[in-house]
Amino acid sequence: MDGRSIDIKQMQFEKLKEHFPEVINEGKIDWEKLKATLGEDIYFSNERYVLNWAGKSEAFKVLQSPTTATLAPVKEESVNFNNTGHIFIEGENLEVLKVLQKSYYGKVKMIYIDPPYNTGNDHFIYPDRFSESKGDYLKRVGEKDEEGYLTREGMYRKNSRDSGHYHSNWLNMMYPRLFLARNLLKDDGVIFISIDDNEVHNLRLLMNEIFGEENFVAQFIWKRRQNVDSRSKNGASVDHEYLICYRKTENGVIRGAEKDLNKYSNPDNDPRGDWMSADMTGLATKDQRPNLHYDLINPKTGKTYKCPPTGWRYEPQRMKELITNKEIIFPRNSDGRPRRKKFQKDLESEFTGFSTVLQTVFNTQGTREVRTIFEEKEFFDFPKPKDLIKLIVQQGTSSNPENEIVLDFFTGSGTTAHAVLELNKEESTNRRYVCVQLPEECDTKGEAYLAGYKNIADLAKERIRRVIRNIENEREAEKKEKAGKLAFDDENESAQVDLGFKVFKLQPSNFKIWRGSQFENGEQLAKQLEAFTDPTKEGSEEENILYELLLKSGFDLNSKIEHKGDVYLINGNEMIVALTKMSEADVKEIISLKPDKSVLHWINCLHEMTN
Numbered sequence: 001m002d003g004r005s006i007d008i009k010q011m012q013f014e015k016l017k018e019h020f021p022e023v024i025n026e027g028k029i030d031w032e033k034l035k036a037t038l039g040e041d042i043y044f045s046n047e048r049y050v051l052n053w054a055g056k057s058e059a060f061k062v063l064q065s066p067t068t069a070t071l072a073p074v075k076e077e078s079v080n081f082n083n084t085g086h087i088f089i090e091g092e093n094l095e096v097l098k099v100l101q102k103s104y105y106g107k108v109k110m111i112y113i114d115p116p117y118n119t120g121n122d123h124f125i126y127p128d129r130f131s132e133s134k135g136d137y138l139k140r141v142g143e144k145d146e147e148g149y150l151t152r153e154g155m156y157r158k159n160s161r162d163s164g165h166y167h168s169n170w171l172n173m174m175y176p177r178l179f180l181a182r183n184l185l186k187d188d189g190v191i192f193i194s195i196d197d198n199e200v201h202n203l204r205l206l207m208n209e210i211f212g213e214e215n216f217v218a219q220f221i222w223k224r225r226q227n228v229d230s231r232s233k234n235g236a237s238v239d240h241e242y243l244i245c246y247r248k249t250e251n252g253v254i255r256g257a258e259k260d261l262n263k264y265s266n267p268d269n270d271p272r273g274d275w276m277s278a279d280m281t282g283l284a285t286k287d288q289r290p291n292l293h294y295d296l297i298n299p300k301t302g303k304t305y306k307c308p309p310t311g312w313r314y315e316p317q318r319m320k321e322l323i324t325n326k327e328i329i330f331p332r333n334s335d336g337r338p339r340r341k342k343f344q345k346d347l348e349s350e351f352t353g354f355s356t357v358l359q360t361v362f363n364t365q366g367t368r369e370v371r372t373i374f375e376e377k378e379f380f381d382f383p384k385p386k387d388l389i390k391l392i393v394q395q396g397t398s399s400n401p402e403n404e405i406v407l408d409f410f411t412g413s414g415t416t417a418h419a420v421l422e423l424n425k426e427e428s429t430n431r432r433y434v435c436v437q438l439p440e441e442c443d444t445k446g447e448a449y450l451a452g453y454k455n456i457a458d459l460a461k462e463r464i465r466r467v468i469r470n471i472e473n474e475r476e477a478e479k480k481e482k483a484g485k486l487a488f489d490d491e492n493e494s495a496q497v498d499l500g501f502k503v504f505k506l507q508p509s510n511f512k513i514w515r516g517s518q519f520e521n522g523e524q525l526a527k528q529l530e531a532f533t534d535p536t537k538e539g540s541e542e543e544n545i546l547y548e549l550l551l552k553s554g555f556d557l558n559s560k561i562e563h564k565g566d567v568y569l570i571n572g573n574e575m576i577v578a579l580t581k582m583s584e585a586d587v588k589e590i591i592s593l594k595p596d597k598s599v600l601h602w603i604n605c606l607h608e609m610t611n
Contacts, residue, residue, distance in 0.1 A: 028168070029314060046210040054168040056175070063176035068513055070548035071504040071557070072541075077461060079468055080500025085432040085558050086417070088464065090457040091506025092125065093409040093436045094169045096332040097180040099506070100434075106279065108184040108434075109404035110396030112416055114384055118170040118199045120161035125173060149324035170199055171206060177409065184407060188218065188251040190396050194384065200242050204266070217245040217254060222388065223359035243358070256351030263357040264344040272556050278342040282311035291315050296338055299328040305338055342558050346429065354395055354588040371431050379448040379459055380413040393431065401431045410428040411437035414460035417501070417599045419465050425471055428496040429530060434559070435460070461503065468499045502557065510540035510548050526544055542579050549577055565589065 017024050023034040071089060075081045078088075089096050106226060115576040116122040159169045181191065191211075195203050200219075216460065218606065228237035244253065266276035286293040292311035296319065297304050312319065322328050327341045366385035393416075397404045397601035408416035420433045439455040442448045453459045475497075548567060550559055555570055562569040567590065568577040 004510075009251055015106040015344055016474070019228060049236075051171075051202070051209055053171045055172045056166050056168075059093050059172045059175045062094070063179055064171075066093050068507055068509040068511075069095050069099055069215075070509050070551060071096075071099055072507045072545070073547055074505055077503040078336040078501060079465055081502050084498055084499035084500030084502055086420075086498060087307040087432070087434040087504065087557050088411075088417070088501050089436045089504045089506065090461075091436065092438050094125070094177055094180070094507055096436045097184070097409060098549060101180065101183060102554045103551045104185070104405070104434075106186055107405060107556065109186055109189050109398070109401070109409045110393065111181055111407045111409075112188070112193075112389065112392055112396070113181075113191075113408060113410045114194040114412060114415075115174065115410045117157075117196045117197075118159060118167070120159070120166075123158050124170075126426055147517055148547040167199070167202060171202060174203070175210070178206065179409065179410065181407070182210055182248060185248040185252075187249045188247075188253070189246045190245060190252045190254060192392050192396060194222075194241060195240045195244060197238065199246070203244055207244060211248065215247045215249065215252070217252070218356050220356045220358055222406070223357070224363040224364040226364065238298045254354055255397070255399060256349070256395075257354045259347070259350055259352050261350070263558065270341070270343075272343050272345065274344045275341045276344075277339045280313045280328075280338060280340050281308045282313045282504060287310065291314050298338075301330070303330070303334045305334060305336070308337065351399075358388070358391070358392065361385045365381055366415065369418075373463055373470075377447050377451060379453070384415045385414050386419045386422065387585070389415050389425050393423055395433055401429050403430055403432060407434045407436075409436040411435040411460050412456065414463040417460070419462075420470065421467055421499070425497050426541075430496070430498055432498070433501075461501075464501055468501075469500060471497070503577055504547075504557065507544075510536055510545045512537055537568065545579055546577060548576075548583060569593070 013029075016029070020034065023030050024034075059087070069091075071091075073081070073092075078084075116124045158593065159166060179193075185191065193203065193207075197291050204216075212504070222241050222243055223239055224241050225237070225239040228239065230237075232238075247253070263276045265276075266274045282289065282292050284292060289311055292315060293307050294312070294316060295304050295307050319328075322340060329339045329341060331338065363382055363385065365387065366383040367380075369386055370380050372385050393406055397406065406416065407418055411417070414435065414437075417433050417435050420431050423429070424431055430438070437457040437459040437460050442453055443458070448459055453462070546561070547557070550557070550570065551576060555575065560571050565585070566578060566580055568579075570577065573593040573595045576590050576593065578590075
């Protein structure tokens with residue numbers, strides 16, 4: 001009881017909502033829909049089938065705004081930095097996706113993300129202040145506390161159901177990220193997105209707009225709950241979530257489920273190898289396919305086998321060829337039905353259709369896994385189980401996935417990295433992950449914060465380190481068990497499993513940004529020119545500058561870097577970078593290598609050559 005009188009406006013609104021729910025959109029009255037519902041003569045302008053929402057044009061502006069940011073290597077937080085192909089990037093994922101556009105365009109085989117589900121309680125970044133400039137937006141999402149960690153107040157907005165733009169805010173967050181993600185996929189690449197009932201309908205429409213309705217692969221249903229929810233307020237126990245799968249082009253296919261090859265054997269020592277008995281009955285009536293309806297005679301015994309009601313699968317001439325090739329199995333009893341030998345060697349693929357109903361692992365497993373890794377501490381809420389992600393990674397990558405890239409830009413607890421590492425170990429393959437996670441501040445009252453972990457990115461990195469240690473310990477145990485046995489080749493095993501990851505952090509460019517539109521007179525221009533005598537910012541580290549040049553020249557973060565004298569060789573002679581002085585010998589070396597590209601710090605180079 002708050003002492004206030006009845007809110008007449010709200011009361012009338014609730015009545016309207018009760019009787020005409022179709023005219024309420026995100027807590028507001030859609031006046032055009034109301035008029036149409038009441039039968040008034042109304043014209044909807046620009047009628048077409050389209051997904052539209054408040055702020056969509058601003059989402060495009062956010063998408064199209066370029067970034068000058070870069071990624072800086074952090075070797076002290078990495079594992080086996082110089083010999084690993086795995087990448088962990090700490091930073092706001094929209095800016096990171098922009099940074100990766102040039103160097104990873106069309107290189108990613110599979111994307112998996114587990115974004116906010118928009119439950120009404122989750123926080124995420126979205127451009128809710130549509131009047132603010134790009135600079136203001138970046139300043140807001142870059143707010144940090146005294147220790148340098150991104151603050152929830154600056155970085156996040158809680159998207160409450162009471163918001164007038166509840167669904168729109170979520171769409172504004174997702175649209176630019178999914179658009180940029182599509183650019184990174186290979187032509188045969190696929191993307192999987194975890195989602196629940198809150199936004200699955202909007203996500204499908206959003207993906208149709210970005211990827212094209214024709215590139216929808218499937219909507220998988222994952223039974224995540226093992227036991228029914230007895231706390232349900234409406235009587236329904238929601239036991240499932242979804243995995244939406246799209247491909248970039250028609251070349252993208254998922255792998256499929258493995259066929260059961262145990263059905264194949266060779267009891268009669270057929271020189272053509274293992275075979276199985278296959279049904280030969282057809283699917284058409286005599287009226288539909290009269291040429292498939294005939295009695296079949298065993299040429300050796302003369303026994304006649306009556307035509308089944310739906311005919312045979314093969315017409316007489318083809319059936320004759322199969323009999324000649326000894327591919328038809330005639331039963332001893334004429335009441336039986338002949339079948340065909342189907343040879344394993346003739347299989348076009350070892351895979352069949354992958355069921356859209358997934359019920360192999362439950363959400364509680366993910367919670368147990370993280371507890372085990374972090375010594376029974378409750379650091380994450382409802383992390384995805386690694387076996388589910390392993391299954392999805394298998395489907396999204398090829399049967400020979402060497403160096404194929406798996407991207408996750410909502411990394412969270414690091415389950416995707418965990419799944420890829422284990423899958424590589426089990427299959428002796430070498431998929432590479434690129435994981436992106438915002439340094440989201442941990443709840444100051446939570447177990448993770450009290451244990452010394454200030455943000456989610458640090459937790460994810462620590463999980464990956466512990467997974468790597470566990471795999472190394474398992475390998476050491478195997479070595480001891482197989483000590484002295486020729487069957488264990490440690491050197492070969494080591495080459496097959498990449499146990500490491502490079503850490504990079506999003507940071508502003510190492511180069512000064514030219515602000516040409518700000519000059520009001522020649523004096524200001526002269527000062528700017530003087531300031532750009534050296535284009536690098538004061539305090540920029542050489543290695544950071546090198547990686548920024550790599551990214552902005554289209555080279556990925558795993559490019560081979562050789563430091564030879566005073567120059568860097570990138571992937572042999574694909575590019576040569578000189579950031580400090582260059583001797584005459586260095587110049588001759590560059591000329592002899594005939595690089596495709598060369599980047600020189602011209603002030604230092606000019607100074608060295610004139611002296």
